[in-house]
Each structure stands twice: as C-alpha cells, then as structure tokens.
Amino acid sequence: MKKTETLPFNKALRTVRKRLKLTLEEFARKAGVSASLIYSYESGRREPTEETIGNIKKALIQALADATRKEREEREQWVSPLASVSSGIATSDPDVSRALEQYCLGAELTTDSRQAARR
Numbered sequence: 001m002k003k004t005e006t007l008p009f010n011k012a013l014r015t016v017r018k019r020l021k022l023t024l025e026e027f028a029r030k031a032g033v034s035a036s037l038i039y040s041y042e043s044g045r046r047e048p049t050e051e052t053i054g055n056i057k058k059a060l061i062q063a064l065a066d067a068t069r070k071e072r073e074e075r076e077q078w079v080s081p082l083a084s085v086s087s088g089i090a091t092s093d094p095d096v097s098r099a100l101e102q103y104c105l106g107a108e109l110t111t112d113s114r115q116a117a118r119r
Helices: 009-019 024-031 035-042 050-092 094-104 111-118
Strands: none
Touching: 009 035, 009 050, 024 035, 024 050
C-alpha cells in the first residue's frame, strides 16, 4: 500500500492558489492580508498564525465557490445557443438529443446515451 504524502503548508497554499488562477494580490485581498505576507508563507519564510490560517481558509473556500460559479456561468453561456440545436435533434431522435444535452452540461453519459450517440 502506497503511503500518501502530505504537502507542506507553503507548497499546498501556492498550488491551490495557482489552480484557482489567483494572483498573490487577488488572494491576499480575499484573505485580508498583504501580498508580501502570502508570498512569505508560500516561500516558507514565515508560518501563519492561527487567525491568519482561518482567514486563508475562508479565502480559499470563497475562491473555490467563485471559481465554481464562474465555471457554471461559462458553461451555461456555451450551452444556451445549443438549446435550439438540441431541440431540433429531439424531434428526430430523443436518445441523441439527451446524449447531447448531458454532454453539454457535463453530466456523466449513461450507457443508453452512449449507444445512442454512436448511431
């Protein structure tokens, strides 16, 4: 059994911030601290206090919620023009229409939908 490694706080903070596509300044603003302080945490030069860890935790949760909301809005903008296309397909083959809608909405395709999409 492989042992799971835990990232040190500084590397985990930087990795998550980057994956959320936030600059130091953006993230620092959300956490209510300076960008230089976030940099010092990410570089391992300083350790955050318990209070700052709480602020960072809240900022990460908020940033994740914002990213999820933004992703959903972008997907909806991309999918909405396809509504007329999928309704046109629905009249000819409802299984293909359902597969298209599920794909566009990021849903897991069911076995039936995959088979219909192959036709």
